[in-house]
Amino acid sequence: MKLKLRQRVLFSALVTASATALLGGCTTSSQPGTASDAASTSKTGLTSPGAISSPSSAGVGxxxxxxxxxxxxxxxxxxxxxxxxxxxxxxxxxxxxxxxDWKNPEMGRYMTGGVLSSWSTSLAKNKRDGLVLRGSTKDMPRVVSVSPAGQPTRVEIADCVSDSNWLQYVATTGKVANATPGGWRRSEAVVSYDTDWERWLVSQQVIGEVGSC
Known part of the structure; x- marks a missing residue:
């Protein structure tokens, strides 16, 4: 079953509420790119382009x-x-x-292209705003497609990710910047094998609204 990844996740604030764009080219880089699109502010660590509908419980759909x-x-x-x-x-x-730490070269260990660019831009905005993220995400990823059969270079993953415990804090005071809880969001990703770097990298990603899985 093919995932319909027609959109790029815009993590320009790491906390955007609604934004969409066509996936750009995916070139491997350990340096952050630039996401030019901005969107309105949400509350937690993930973004919700609104591309995916909302079932009632984690993992559904x-x-x-x-x-x-x-x-x-x-x-x-x-x-x-x-x-x-x-x-x-x-x-x-x-x-x-x-x-x-958006300048850390380890940002490029497992991401490339628009995914790397968008997440780097998100962390950079948090840095400028004096914010950090504390806590952790919860997820339940599953592989849904591996292709081609003989020498695979593309794997599609569907996931249900919770950002309920991944919140923004003011770096200087340690106070919660916004305690509004997140929730379970559907994440669809393409992981591609980069022949130059000889490793698997997340090259495309879409994340849905709270309640989308």
Missing amino acids: LPSPWASDKGSPAQRAAAQGALVAYQGMWNDLVRLGATS
């Missing part, structure tokens, strides 16, 4: 998992590598978001 038992050894290895990259991206965002 996600595509069926890819049947790994029917895949080739190369496909199973690709699926595992892509999941490591996807979850590594979230781990790095939580860690670097705690200091809004």
Whole structure:
């Protein structure tokens, strides 16, 4: 089942409420790019382009998992590598978001293209505003597609991510900047194998509104 990733997530504030754009080209880089689109402010660590509808509970409405038992050894290895990259991206965002360290070259360990550019821009805005992110996300990713079969270079992942415990704080005082809770949001991602860097990188991502999974 193919995910319909027609939009780029605009993380220009790491907390935007509604924004959409076509996915740009995906070029590997450890340096942050620039997201030119801005959007209105939300409350927590994730953004919600409004591209995905809203089921009632976590995990509901996600595509069926890819049947790994029917895949080739190369496909199973690709699926595992892509999941490591996807979850590594979230781990790095939580860690670097705690200091809004958007210039850290480790931002590019698991992301590329528009995803890297947008998240870098988001952390940079938090830095300018004197904000940091504390807490962590919760997720339940599943691989839904691995292609091509012979030598996979593209893995699609569907996830339900919670930002309820990933909130903005004022860096100088440690006070919560906005305690409004988030919730479960559907995340769809493409993880691509970069032949130059010889690793899997999240190259496309869409995140839905609170309640979209």
